[in-house]
Amino acid sequence: MLRFSSVSKHFGKVKAVDNLSFSVNKGEIFALLGPNGAGKTTSVRMIMQIMHPDKGNIEFESSVMTSDNKVNRALLGYLPEERGLYQDVSIFKTLLYLASLRNFDKSEATKKAQMWLERFEIYDRRNEKISSLSKGNQQKVQFIASILHEPKFAILDEPFSGFDPINQELISDCIRELRDNGMTILLSAHQMQLVERIADRILMLHQGKELLSGTMQEIRNQTVADHKIVVEYSNGFDAQTLQDSANIKSFNHNEDKSVDIYMNELENLNGVLADISSAGPVSSLKTSEVNLHEIFIQSFTKEEANL
Amino acid sequence: MKNSFSIVWEVTKWEFNRYIKFMDMVKGILFLGFFMVVGGLVGSWVGSETVKNPEIAVASYGVFESESFESNALNFSDQRKTPVDSLKAHLEAGRFDAILTINSLDEAHIILPSERAWTTTLNTLLNDLRTDHKIAELDISPEIYADLSANIEITSEYIRAAKSSYVDKVVAGGSIVLVLLAVFMGLAYQFAAITGEKNQRITEQIMSAIPSQTWIDGKILGITGIGFAYVLFYGVMGIIGMLALAYFGVPFDGILGLINPLFLLIFFTLSILGVLMWNSFLAGVAATIDDPNTSQKSGLIMIPMLPVFLSFFALANPDTLPIKILGLFPLTSYAVLPARMVLTQIQWWEPIVALALLAGTAWLFRLLAGRIFTAGMLMYGKEPTMKEMWYWMKKSS
Numbered sequence: 001m002l003r004f005s006s007v008s009k010h011f012g013k014v015k016a017v018d019n020l021s022f023s024v025n026k027g028e029i030f031a032l033l034g035p036n037g038a039g040k041t042t043s044v045r046m047i048m049q050i051m052h053p054d055k056g057n058i059e060f061e062s063s064v065m066t067s068d069n070k071v072n073r074a075l076l077g078y079l080p081e082e083r084g085l086y087q088d089v090s091i092f093k094t095l096l097y098l099a100s101l102r103n104f105d106k107s108e109a110t111k112k113a114q115m116w117l118e119r120f121e122i123y124d125r126r127n128e129k130i131s132s133l134s135k136g137n138q139q140k141v142q143f144i145a146s147i148l149h150e151p152k153f154a155i156l157d158e159p160f161s162g163f164d165p166i167n168q169e170l171i172s173d174c175i176r177e178l179r180d181n182g183m184t185i186l187l188s189a190h191q192m193q194l195v196e197r198i199a200d201r202i203l204m205l206h207q208g209k210e211l212l213s214g215t216m217q218e219i220r221n222q223t224v225a226d227h228k229i230v231v232e233y234s235n236g237f238d239a240q241t242l243q244d245s246a247n248i249k250s251f252n253h254n255e256d257k258s259v260d261i262y263m264n265e266l267e268n269l270n271g272v273l274a275d276i277s278s279a280g281p282v283s284s285l286k287t288s289e290v291n292l293h294e295i296f297i298q299s300f301t302k303e304e305a306n307l
Numbered sequence: 308m309k310n311s312f313s314i315v316w317e318v319t320k321w322e323f324n325r326y327i328k329f330m331d332m333v334k335g336i337l338f339l340g341f342f343m344v345v346g347g348l349v350g351s352w353v354g355s356e357t358v359k360n361p362e363i364a365v366a367s368y369g370v371f372e373s374e375s376f377e378s379n380a381l382n383f384s385d386q387r388k389t390p391v392d393s394l395k396a397h398l399e400a401g402r403f404d405a406i407l408t409i410n411s412l413d414e415a416h417i418i419l420p421s422e423r424a425w426t427t428t429l430n431t432l433l434n435d436l437r438t439d440h441k442i443a444e445l446d447i448s449p450e451i452y453a454d455l456s457a458n459i460e461i462t463s464e465y466i467r468a469a470k471s472s473y474v475d476k477v478v479a480g481g482s483i484v485l486v487l488l489a490v491f492m493g494l495a496y497q498f499a500a501i502t503g504e505k506n507q508r509i510t511e512q513i514m515s516a517i518p519s520q521t522w523i524d525g526k527i528l529g530i531t532g533i534g535f536a537y538v539l540f541y542g543v544m545g546i547i548g549m550l551a552l553a554y555f556g557v558p559f560d561g562i563l564g565l566i567n568p569l570f571l572l573i574f575f576t577l578s579i580l581g582v583l584m585w586n587s588f589l590a591g592v593a594a595t596i597d598d599p600n601t602s603q604k605s606g607l608i609m610i611p612m613l614p615v616f617l618s619f620f621a622l623a624n625p626d627t628l629p630i631k632i633l634g635l636f637p638l639t640s641y642a643v644l645p646a647r648m649v650l651t652q653i654q655w656w657e658p659i660v661a662l663a664l665l666a667g668t669a670w671l672f673r674l675l676a677g678r679i680f681t682a683g684m685l686m687y688g689k690e691p692t693m694k695e696m697w698y699w700m701k702k703s704s
Contacts, residue, residue, distance in 0.1 A: 048515040078515040084508030089325065100317045101516040145512070 001026045001064070001153055001184040002047065007056030009042050009208075016042040018208035019056070024153075024186055026061065029179050031195045032188045033292075034205035035300055040188045041081050043205075044155050047186070048078050064152050074103035077154035079146035081188070087131040091122065091141055094130060095148055104149035116144040120170070135162050143171060147178060154178070155186045160194055172198050192293040202292070204299065211299060220290055228288045229261045229272065237280030245275035250298075262290065311521050318517075318525020323532045326496050332540050361404035361425050364394050369409030371436050380428050383407075412437060467626065467652040474565040479645035482574035483615060486641055489534030489582045490611045494589050496530045498608075501593035501684075510684040519684065520677035523594075527586050527673065534582060573658045574645050577665065581641030584669035585611045591676030594683035597690050614642040621646035635661050637668035675700045 002024040009017040017039040024030040032040050045051040046058060049071060064075045085094055092113060099109035117123035120140040122133070130138060139162040147154055159175065160168045172194050179185055179200075189195050195202070202219055204212040212219050231237075237259065242251050247268045252260040263272050276282060364386040365376065376383040384403070386394055394406045398418065405419035407429075415433060417426070442452055504510050513522055549557075592607045617639050621630045625647045634644040634653070640661040647653055682699045683691060691699075 045511075050511060050514050073516055076515065078512065080508075080511040080515065082508045082511050084512075086325070086504075086509060087507060097317070097321055098512070098516065101314060101513065103314075142512075 001061045002186070003057075003059045004043070004047075005057045005059070007043070007046065007053045007058060009039075009046060009051065009053050015208050017046070017053070020205070020208060020210060021056075022203050022210065022213060024184060025201075026184050027179065027182055028200040029175065029185045029187055029198055031199035031202045032186060032205065033192075033195065033202060033296065034211070037207075038205040039208035040205060041157060042208075044078075044080075044157050044186070044188060047155060048076065049073070060153075074149065075152045077102075077146045077149065077151035077156075077183075079143060079154075079156045079159055081157040083142050085130045085138060085141060085145075088129055090127050090129055091117070091133070092126040094141065095145055098145045099149045102149040102151075109148060112148050112150070113144065116148060119174075120144065136164065136167060139163060140167070143174075147183070151183065153184045153186070155188075157188045158190065159187065160189055160191045168194060192291065192296055196292040204296070206300060212295075216292065219292075219295060227263055228290050228294075229263070229276070230286050230288055231259045231261055231276055231282055232257065232284040233259070233280040234283035235281050239279075241275065241279040245272070247271040247275055260294075311518075314517050314521050315525045315528065318522055319529040319532065322496075322500060322526050322529025323536075325500070326530075327533050327536055329540075332537070336544060361423065362402070363405045363407050363429070364389070364397065364403040366391055366394060366406055366408045367410070369415070370412050370440060371409060375436055375439075376432075378428065378432055380425065381432065409433075412440060472565040472567070475567050475570050476649045478566055478571060479574060479649045482578050482645055483618060483642045485538050486578045486581045486585075487611070487615060489531070489538050489578070490585045490589075492537050493530045493534040493582065493586045494608055494611075496533050497526070497586060497589050498593050498596070500526065500530065501590065502596055505594075505597065505684060514681075514684065519681040520674070523587075523590055523677045523680045524673065527583065527590055527676075530590075531582050531586050534586075535579075570648060573648070573662070576662055577641045577644060580662065580665045580669050584637070584641075584665060584672050587669060587672035587676045591672070591679040591683075594676070594680040595691050595696060614639040618642040618646045621650065625650040635664060637661075637664040640665055 004020060004022050007017055007020050008015070020039070020043065032043065034040050042051065046053050060071055064072050066072045089097075095113040095117075096106065096109050099113070100106065104112075113126075114123060117126055120137075122137055122140060125133065125137075130141065133141065143156075143159060146156065156175065159171055163171060168191060175185060175187070176198050179198075187195065187199060196216060199216070201215055202213065203210060204219075212222055214222065239251075239253075242248055242259075242261065247263060249262045251262065254260060261272070261276060263269075276285070360380060360382045362382050362384060364384050365373070366386055366389075368376070368385075368387070373383075373385050386406075391406070394403065395418065397403050398406055398420070404423070405417050407415065407417050409415045417429070419426075442449075447455075504513075588610070589608060614633075617633055620627075621634075621643050624630065630643060630647065633639040634647045634657060636643075644653075644658065644661050648658075678699045679691075679696055682695075
């Protein structure tokens with residue numbers, strides 16, 4: 001759907017995006033992750049043609065191009081990070097206007113707006129001004145506006161921000177559903193547990209460059225460890241023993257006194273268990289997969305330490 | 308599939324409908340009418356008490372006859388037999404407004420509570436009485452007096468006489484006022500719309516959907532439409548007023564017949580192009596403003612006033628070379644050319660050149676504003692410098 005080839009963008013002396021390449025496949029949810037200032041929003045703005053790269057190319061699949069070889073904006077959807085709505089206009093008018101700018105047929109837009117507003121339980125308030133809605137409900141209207149016109153490719157920058165956990169689940173269900181119906185989605189978010197669950201592939205950025213990319217499993221393989229054991233010691237533990245272990249890649253002492261122990265391969269499990277027990281009396285033990293939040297934190301901490 | 312013109316039209320309709328409130332305009336007129344009626348009633352009551360003819364007690368007529376003291380605005384009372392002290396007591400009591408004593412042909416004295424505006428009328432009356440007395444004294448006939456006071460009659464012959472009526476002059480002045488009105492109406496909405504969209508963070512969403520040039524084109528047209536809608540509304544109100552006056556016998560049909568249709572067409576076209584040009588300029592300025600209350604760039608909004616000041620020079624002499632140039636120069640032609648057209652004779656090609664240059668400049672301003680708009684609308688929390696604005700204007704995309 002999209003190929004980002006050796007793209008760079010500078011703002012004065014700041015390199016926002018530095019020779020970055022990646023591609024987004026048709027029909028997938030592709031997550032763009034990174035700390036603040038990593039280059040996510042600049043990349044997204046370049047994809048949406050709001051900014052132009054200094055170097056490199058951004059190519060779209062022919063299905064979203066016009067006959068004169070320009071990007072057909074009507075087939076793109078966008079939920080920007082910097083977002084807002086006309087506060088003095090009604091919900092329905094806002095949605096129909098934004099759909100009309102994307103060349104979407106008015107009667108079709110009316111039907112779709114009704115369907116989405118009903119799904120988000122704000123259809124009864126369709127004629128109220130946006131300013132009368134809570135922040136969460138305004139976020140719902142913005143989400144609807146970005147996908148109402150049924151784009152082939154939608155970019156959702158921080159789609160979960162401003163929502164409570166229940167509505168975050170609702171939005172993530174909607175995103176998955178849109179993907180299943182054929183929409184390609186590029187997602188940028190800080191809610192790692194949600195991204196981990198819905199993203200097909202992930203790209204982590206750091207200072208405008210690729211840090212990690214691939215499926216969740218591929219990223220786990222590239223990073224700290226494949227598996228994690230969470231251990232609780234009944235009477236403290238000897239950290240040096242864990243640190244000296246050849247079978248343990250790293251460990252982390254948690255606030256709740258438990259210890260996360262990362263290992264590379266399951267083949268060494270017996271060796272790892274022996275090292276764990278030699279560090280102190282174990283009161284409980286469970287295995288777990290490394291989650292995206294841990295990968296994110298550890299990768300960026302390590303990267304910062306290397307600089 | 309819509310083309311870019313239909314998207315521009317969508318934006319135009321949106322901007323127009325967001326701000327134009329015809330019912331509010333009608334309500335405004337009704338309120339104005341209501342307050343005018345109330346004001347008229349209160350005014351007539353206050354006036355009946357304060358603007359009644361003053362009662363002037365005359366203690367001495369001097370050389371004049373008492374019968375000659377006649378006026379519609381002043382009432383005189385012959386009080387030659389009343390002692391001055393009594394008259395002063397009456398004045399204090401408010402039974403008289405003044406005590407007048409004429410001492411001689413050249414001197415009079417008046418006592419009154421404080422300064423009054425009607426003393427000017429009294430002065431004129433006494434001067435006329437003195438003149439009549441002098442004419443009689445010197446035995447000058449009315450014919451000789453008329454001859455003495457006659458002015459020299461000058462007939463003018465213009466080698467470049469304007470082919471305009473006084474109504475055309477009014478229409479020319481009206482067209483300049485119309486442009487200013489439409490520009491300043493547009494300005495208010497332009498700033499409200501653009502800075503509001505920046506503050507409400509709407510810009511990025513729209514700019515991902517349509518090219519920024521399409522967006523600004525729709526804005527310029529929609530907001531220009533609002534300016535003209537207000538002008539049209541008040542114009543219609545004016546016509547209704549004229550019809551009402553015509554009903555009472557004012558010959559407006561004769562006045563309208565004096566309008567030169569070609570002049571009207573040129574003035575109207577200049578007005579539309581002038582408003583479009585300045586609204587393009589102001590849209591670009593508005594896109595660079597983060598906070599209208601503190602922005603240093605707010606002063607740029609006074610620039611559209613400059614041509615109107617320059618048009619006053621045309622009233623003094625419309626045939627100087629600078630005025631001829633300003634009549635063609637696109638930033639000033641909308642105000643200076645109409646002034647020249649009604650005051651002197653211009654070359655046939657001047658309106659054509661002026662209109663072509665104005666249309667070209669309006670188009671150029673639109674493109675430059677689009678470039679500034681593209682960059683300025685995504686700049687939050689700070690304003691671009693003049694150097695940055697110049698860079699964007701030169702940049703092709």
